[in-house]
Amino acid sequence: MSTGNYQEINSTIFSNLQNKAIDMGLQQTYLPESHQLEFSENNEWLLKVSLPWSMEFSRTKGLLKREDYHLALVMIRAGIACMGYFHNGEMVNHKVFRAYMVRQKQGKSQIKYLKTKGKSRAGSRIRLGESEQFFEDINERLLNYSDQYPITHWGISCSKTLWPYFFGANPPPPFGKKQENLMSIPFHVQHPDFETLQEIHRKLNSFQLLISDLGRRKFDTIEGQTPPKKQDQDLEDW
The missing domain is CATH 3.30.310 (TATA-Binding Protein)
Structure with a gap:
């Protein structure tokens, strides 16, 4: 325990x-x-x-610094996501995406709402459209990282209930659910913004x-x- x-x-x-x-x-x-x-x-x-994460473990030599280490992080919550690319510990690029996805009165995300109430109302359709665009924008940025840099590790913080929407978006992310270099961020992420990205990166290292x-x-x-x-x-x- x-x-x-x-x-x-x-x-x-x-x-x-x-x-x-x-x-x-x-x-x-x-x-x-x-x-x-x-x-x-x-x-x-x-x-x-x-x-x-910037160090690798060898059973014979212990901890060794990774040379030419490329790290991309993505953190996703209701209506907000933040991602960044780091090379040898230095932030090279970052981006925050926001979307109108939360119903104001109930405080529920549009995806969860649609499971029980459907999408007949205009407001619901707007939020659903923004939800779809939200994941498309995230994945396009991640694909950009993948195209430009030889990513060593992908770090992700995202509820498993969102994975079907994240991995099912068009385009999909540049990694699979069980990809060897995909790692779960082990720390709680309350609000994924620039400051949180910096703090999570520091803790991961x-x-x-x-x-x-x-x-x-x-x-x-x-x-x-x-x-x-x-x-x-x-x-x-x-």
């Missing part, structure tokens, strides 16, 4: 934790789908460390610790970590 949110730690604390875990006889496992190191005992994990209750007891107080910020809940899980 986890004690809560990810906590940022520096490279020295990470090395100390890793050495202590190995000395304690914990099993270290690399999880490529999430780019994490997991430390477990008797098939129960105690620590999970999200590694910087740092060490982030998740510790279980048992791990907390075994490792006592961990010094040198950044206390986690309280995360707001999504206004709407769509």
Whole structure:
């Protein structure tokens, strides 16, 4: 059981934790789908460390800096999306898209509303049209990144309920749902804007610790970590 949110730690604390875990006889496992190191005992994990995306993990050499690293991020919420392209840690391009997709009185996205009420009213048809254009605009920008740059990783934050609309748009995104270099952004994204894009990129390139209750007891107080910020809940899980 986890004690809560990810906590940022520096490279020295990470090395100390890793050495202590190995000395304690914990099993270290690399999880490529999430780019994490997991430390477990008797098939129960105690620590999970999200590694910087700008570094690759080698079982023989440890962490190595990626050379010529191309990263594209996309974060999608109701009526707003933000994406950016980064090369070796520097932001080269970013874009925010907005759409009239939320019904003012109910606060529901148009896609969720259409599941129960249909699209007979003029306002609903307008919102549906903007919803379709919204995903088309997102994918056109992502295709532009794919055409111009040799993307190493795609990072995405998007509710699974939106995936049929995102991947079913015309044009579709330049990656498949199970593409090897498509990675889920492990951090909560409340409002995808330029500032959030910068913060998420920074966190993806740092060490982030998740510790279980048992791990907390075994490792006592961990010094040198950044206390986690309280995360707001999504206004709407769509």
